[in-house]
Amino acid sequence: MANEDGFDVRDTYIISQIAHITCKKDHHEILSQKVSESISSGYEKLQSSMLIFIISPKLNSGVRAMYLPKHADNISLLNDSGSKTCYLTYTISASDTINGFSMMYVEEEPFNINSEIVLTIKEFSIFITGELAFYANVLGMPNSSSYWCPWCLLSHPQWQTQ
DSSP states (O other): OTTSTTOOGGGOOOOOOOOOOOOSSOOHHHHHHHTHHHHHHHHHHHHTEEEEEEEOSSTTOOEEEEEEETTEEEEEEEEOTTSSEEEEEEEEEOSOTTTOOEEEEEEEEEEETTOEEEEEEOOOOOOOOOOHHHHHHHTTOTTOOTTSOTTTOOOHHHHHHO
């Protein structure tokens, strides 16, 4: 993919499955007791964050991923002149441009000197797939009639005439 002609990282996407449940019926109790809280907190984290990937110049060090606030700007790695480390820095600015208030953050976790930011994912698009019973459970309508539309709440005959 990255070595193909015309590759542009801005047009790239990653598809990732975060959960899978196999059971005869999607029961509200199963979803709420097992995965609902974790999935909801994961969605919240993705919607309020951006993701950056940092690579170290050391061999076999791998790529490290970090979540930053969604509105972080001026993201960079700042070399510490007194040691062989660098630190991730970014600013958060007030949305009100009249005051012009901004804060610079320096992450505590050090990186090897001359590390590089190789990829920044600024926003996520989340798509949830599943059957109608799953959607009904997600919307807090367990055991609802399969003839109802979970979005408009019309009965089957009403939905057919719209």
